[in-house]
Amino acid sequence: MEKIPVGILGATGMVGQQYIALLAKHPWFEVRYVAASPRSAGKVYREAVGGRWNATRGDLGGTNSPAAATLTVEDANDVSKAMAAAKRGDLAFVFSALEMGKDEIKALEESYAAAGIPVVSNASANRWTGDIPMLIAEVNPDHADIIPLQQKNRGWDKGFIAVKPNCSIQSYMTPLWALLQAGYAVERIIVSTLQAVSGAGYPGVSSLDIVDNIVPYIGGEEEKTEQEPLKILGTIQGNSIVNAQGLKISAHCNRVPVIDGHTACISLEFGPKKPSIDEVKHIWTSFKALPQELDLPMAPKQPIIIREEPDRPQPRKDREADKGMAVSVGRIRPCNVFDLRFAAVSHNTVRGAAGGGILNAELLKAKGYLG
Incomplete structure (x- = not known):
């Protein structure tokens, strides 16, 4: 099975690091795009994280180092960079672990979705948007079925937003x-x-x-x-x-x-x-x-x-x-x-954060919304 190329927004933060670690050997997904704040943009991911690597799994310096360590960090605010990555086949959807104001996150996630890039989010900004599902895979997988309505309501083609709840x-x-x-x-x-x-x-x-x-x-x-x-x-x-x-x-x-x-x-x-x-x-x-x-x-x-x-x-x-x-x-x-x-x-940063987000993406793929 050819792995699906994914990106991480907010990749240098604690939840973003957990995504990097948990996805390092994932059988379905492969991290090919990382983005963070403007101050990290242009740096190699390993350098951008520096001494702040706090993920509980994997490392960025030894033999278990995820391949994402050598990726160049893009500016998460620049959606055109993600669009270019999607065009060349390096990005199918993004995990959002953004750390900024709620209004900024809401607008930015919607910009990615409007650009045709699905967003599987950990952030709280869109949890109370009526047509955005807030998923726990074992509890309410049927809520993912609102995605076609979300796309129709907003005029989005391939993009959509799905979120996970608070840890x-x-x-x-x-x-x-x-x-x-x-x-x-x-x-x-x-x-x-x-x-x-x-x-x-x-x-x-x-x-x-x-x-x-x-x-x-x-x-x-x-x-x-x-x-x-x-x-x-x-x-x-x-x-x-x-x-x-x-x-x-x-x-x-x-x-x-x-x-x-x-x-x-x-x-x-x-x-x-x-x-x-x-x-x-x-x-x-x-x-x-x-x-x-x-x-x-x-x-x-x-x-x-x-x-x-x-x-x-x-x-x-x-x-x-x-x-x-x-x-x-x-x-x-x-x-x-x-x-x-x-x-x-x-586990709040696995089940409650990155692991829960990955499971939601797996569910969305199984239901035909990601691929």
């Missing part, structure tokens, strides 16, 4: 969806997230703020955590995705001194029909979601992994489960206020 909800959305699919309505959720410092990018949170400390505020995270699940669980109606109704979420989001791996402590209140603890465990253990015949390379074989130890899951021990793409859950027990409580861990 803070990855640790509980798949377990929640599995329960909903099994016929158990969830009415209220209280979630407290303990979010790793890598989620703040690089250099991120000052050591004087985070060492020996917990910061009980992350700008915008609680709003994203409370609102984004409603779109993911919504339905396509007309030319837009309409939010799910009847679910209320209350979130506390905290930054903690952990490098990688977001933890969430969750309490769920069900409708009249309530599962037993054994039923919950059976639902999560048997949950597969994606058809096996799709054989998506980044998809976890077991999306939800149950840890029975009383002190698991833990970020350091469980964040790498199944390529860093699985959700590990534990401490599954009755809740004295609601019905069910549990703890969950997911």
Whole structure:
């Protein structure tokens, strides 16, 4: 199979670096185009990153160095450069890991799509645009079917935008969806997230703020955590995705001194029909979601992994489960206020960022939107 040439916007940032590392040996995609800020443009990628390489996989100096290390970095603001790469066969679509203002990202991603270059984005700028799908591959793959409407609405030919949600909800959305699919309505959720410092990018949170400390505020995270699940669980109606109704979420989001791996402590209140603890465990253990015949390379074989130890899951021990793409859950027990409580861990820069974006691209390719 000839690999599809892809590009990365924001390639020198922390999420961009994870894309470089995760795609180094990808069986479907090959990085042939990298772009970042004007200050990095014109440099070889290895030089542009310099001593800031922080991806958790691969390196840029040794024998495992990704081929992208020798690519020349282009200016992400110059869409004509990407158009030229597409014309010569070096670019079929881009992953967006842009780090700039939301309005700037929104306009720039739309410029790429209007130029006929599909955008698979990690950024939050287009998450609430009605005709843009916000995808978790195992949860709402059908939302990708709004793409032809998106293209028709905007007069785009081959280009489109698809986004992934915030990393803070990855640790509980798949377990929640599995329960909903099994016929158990969830009415209220209280979630407290303990979010790793890598989620703040690089250099991120000052050591004087985070060492020996917990910061009980992350700008915008609680709003994203409370609102984004409603779109993911919504339905396509007309030319837009309409939010799910009847679910209320209350979130506390905290930054903690952990490098990688977001933890969430969750309490769920069900409708009249309530599962037993054994039923919950059976639902999560048997949950597969994606058809096996799709054989998506980044998809976890077991999306939800149950840890029975009383002190698991833990970020350091469980964040790498199944390529860093699985959700590990534990401490599954009755809740004295609601019905069910549990703890969950997911890898925020893999499942919650670059790995999730790659899985979305794989899904879009399997559905015929990329190729």
